[in-house]
Amino acid sequence: MNRDTGNVHQTIVLSVTEWLFTVFVGHRSEGIIFYVRFFILLPLLILLFYMGVQTALGG
Known part of the structure; x- marks a missing residue:
């Protein structure tokens, strides 16, 4: 494994x-932060x- 690749990663x-x-x-929970939380957490859940x-x- 190349060290440069590891560092970039x-x-x-x-x-x-x-x-x-x-x-x-x-600290901001309105606007874009709220939507990012919603649209990232919901699909992950x-x-x-x-x-x-x-x-x-068993699949």
Whole structure:
């Protein structure tokens, strides 16, 4: 594994983590932040539920 690739990946992960922290923990809960929370969390919850059902059914 190339170290440069790892560093770039780590930088991207760090940037995304900081952005998500700002979105979900930020003090503003109106406007675009609210919609980002809604449109990210809702599909994630649906996906997790679907994956759980598939696992429970043995699929």
